[in-house]
Amino acid sequence: MAVFLLIRHGHNDVVGRTLAGRKSGIHLNATGKDQAEKLVERLSEVPIQAIFSSPMERTRETAEPLARNLGLEIGIMEDITEIDFGEWAGRSFEDLENDPEWRHFNTFRSGTRIPGGELMVEVQNRMVTSIEKLRKEFPDKVIALFSHGDPIKTVIGHYAGIPLDFALRLHISLASVSVVAVHDYGPRIFCINNTGNFPFFE
Numbered sequence: 655m656a657v658f659l660l661i662r663h664g665h666n667d668v669v670g671r672t673l674a675g676r677k678s679g680i681h682l683n684a685t686g687k688d689q690a691e692k693l694v695e696r697l698s699e700v701p702i703q704a705i706f707s708s709p710m711e712r713t714r715e716t717a718e719p720l721a722r723n724l725g726l727e728i729g730i731m732e733d734i735t736e737i738d739f740g741e742w743a744g745r746s747f748e749d750l751e752n753d754p755e756w757r758h759f760n761t762f763r764s765g766t767r768i769p770g771g772e773l774m775v776e777v778q779n780r781m782v783t784s785i786e787k788l789r790k791e792f793p794d795k796v797i798a799l800f801s802h803g804d805p806i807k808t809v810i811g812h813y814a815g816i817p818l819d820f821a822l823r824l825h826i827s828l829a830s831v832s833v834v835a836v837h838d839y840g841p842r843i844f845c846i847n848n849t850g851n852f853p854f855f856e
Contacts, residue, residue, distance in 0.1 A: 655837040656789035657844075659700070659798040660806045663712040664689035664829045673750065674712075675743030675771075676736050682715045689829035690716045694723045696850070697798075697831070702726070704792055707800040708735040716829065717800040728800075733780040736802040740771025764818040774818045778808035785809065789836050806832060813841035 664686030668674050682690060697720060706729040707717045713735075714728060721728045742750060750756040759766040763774045781801075788797055803826040811821055813834050826832065826847055833844035 655794060655835050656792055657796045657833065657835045658785055658788075658809075659697070659702070659796065660809060660832040660834065661693070661716065661798060661800045662803050662806060662826050662828055662830050663708075663710070663716040663800060666712050669828065670747070672744060672746050673739055673742050674736070675739035676710065677743055678711065681711050686712070686716065686828070690719045693829060693831075694719050701796050702798050703795040704788075704797045705729065705800070706731045706734065706788070706797065708732075708802060708805075710736055710802070713800040713802070717798070720798065731784055731799075733784045734799055734801045734805060737768070737774075737777050737804050738771040739768055741769040742771070760822065762819060763821055774804075774808060774821070777805055778812055778818065781805050781809050782812050785834075785836065809834065810843065810846060814843055 664682045666674070666680050666686050667683050668680055674680050693716070702720070702724060705717055705721050705724070705726050707713045709730050709732060714730070717728050742756065755766070755769060759768065767773045804821065806826050807821045807824045808818065810816070810824060810832060811818060813836070816824070824846065827849055830847045830849050832846045832848065835842045835844065
């Protein structure tokens with residue numbers, strides 16, 4: 655059984671204001687750096703054997719304190735990166751609220767392609783494919799994956815049997831940890847959106 659810690663990146667200055675997407679140059683702010691440092695203590699009792707991150711700066715920076723503390727290299731995985739938001743990347747949420755396609759996307763995510771970007775089912779496919787590949791490469795290991803809110807939701811949705819159209823019912827906080835274990839006989843979800851400690855590893 656491989657155990658995956660699905661960790662969202664920490665805070666940055668565009669959170670809640672702009673749809674960052676895959677735009678480069680978005681770094682953790684002071685709050686985000688503090689969240690990343692606190693992950694070291696929060697996960698101190700968890701026997702993590704491998705760390706992987708999306709290539710975005712904000713995820714790599716969130717992973718760095720934990721990797722340094724554990725003496726592990728950060729493996730960069732393109733397939734666990736942020737959604738390709740295409741033409742929407744960099745737009746403010748205030749602006750997007752007036753876009754009918756944006757509203758349609760948020761009511762029918764399973765069948766709405768982002769203009770110039772991805773379908774959510776494509777995001778889910780690359781995320782789950784990556785996890786299934788890693789569990790074969792690291793059987794019976796605990797693996798930390800640093801990714802983004804919506805991609806993490808697609809993983810939880812897949813293993814919980816939740817349709818993509820219900821993705822907005824899940825909340826994934828900044829620097830939160832969700833834990834999914836995958837075995838040949840099926841998955842187990844230990845927690846979703848944890849921002850505290852992990853007593854079930856004791």
